[in-house]
Amino acid sequence: MVKKQLIMDKALELFAKQGFEATSVQQITDHCGISKGAFYLSYKSKDELIISFVDCFMKQIIADIDSSVKDCSHSDDMLSTFFYTTNKAFQDNSTFAKIFFKEQTHTVNENLLNRLSYYDSKVNDIILYIIDHLVLENEKTKFDLLICIKGFMKVYVDLFLIYELPLLDLDILTKSLVEKTNILAKYSTIPFITKESAQILQDHIEGTDNNSKQIIELIEQLIIEIEEPIEKESLELLKNCLQSENNSLAIIKGLLENIKNNPQCKWVAYLIREKYSIQQ
Incomplete structure (x- = not known):
């Protein structure tokens, strides 16, 4: 994740100076001080980075x-x-x-x-x-x-x-x-x-973040990244809720309250609120 963020930060500097099209992967890697191989471990292409x-x-x-x-x-x-x-x-x-x-x-x-x-x-x-x-x-x-x-x-x-x-x-x-x-x-x-x-x-585009499987994948990534125990446990419980057919909306809403102030969790919280039609 650190390397991905480094690439994004440095690429943005180049994009601001010369635009998307004029900036090559080689220029990005040179600016980051990493190899092309390291770039492609994080992003398959410049398009994926964009x-x-x-x-x-x-x-x-x-x-x-x-x-x-x-x-x-x-x-x-x-x-x-x-x-x-x-x-x-x-x-x-x-x-x-x-x-x-x-x-x-x-x-x-x-x-x-x-x-x-x-x-x-x-x-x-x-x-x-x-x-x-x-x-x-x-x-x-x-x-x-x-x-x-x-x-x-x-x-x-x-x-x-x-x-x-x-x-x-x-x-x-x-x-x-x-x-x-x-x-x-x-x-x-x-x-x-x-x-x-x-x-x-x-109409929503097919293959987006709306279904439970994809929300769970996002949650699993967050569980790895987040260190705060209350937020991590809340994410685990939200994951269990998404995997279960019988859910209490009151419990889900309470769990969302536990993660709402973490910037990393904003998108997952938004998707879950949408899925279950939960108001703030």
Whole structure:
């Protein structure tokens, strides 16, 4: 794990200077001070390394957004929490975000596209959860509102990451986006996107982290890495719950409380909450 993290850290420095395409495995290994053989023990290819970056970036952001939104004590706060947490995450991870958004159009990789589609569907789930707590003028416009919210996100992220517009006040940006979204929710009456045509936006990609087997594999890796005994034991018990057909949601929720503050456990906790429909 230490070597993997070293490769990611050093590769990011090179990617920031010269981009994905212009950076070779040889340059990465030279910058790390390791052999090519050591690189290939950690990553099968440069593409796999890039996907690891995307996984790390998106898992952290989505887990943070989902947790923050569902932790809101009042539904009125969900929208502002969503916009604030999303933009703060991109701001905090601006180095990789800038590289990725500038270069993703040049990186054609089926595995990468599948991962991006998967994470996009997770964002859709969170936004639809928020929309279900808004007062809409016409309930049939909810999927149009989903697209509009995602449009706001993309346009403003482009301004900050691609055009490098300074993000001087995150609170004002959040209030502005909330105001625009509420106007659309209140006054939009003509739907264009139906539930049926929006289904493609909600479909998850096959072979993702959603099934119990893959969540268990993630837990087993965490058990090896984590030293805190309470968290390690909680992960063991969560693994047993996933392997059993009869589970107590109260027990699972309590175990999730034990691991929720560990950054390494955020993604597993998110996947388990989703699997069992457990609210914060």
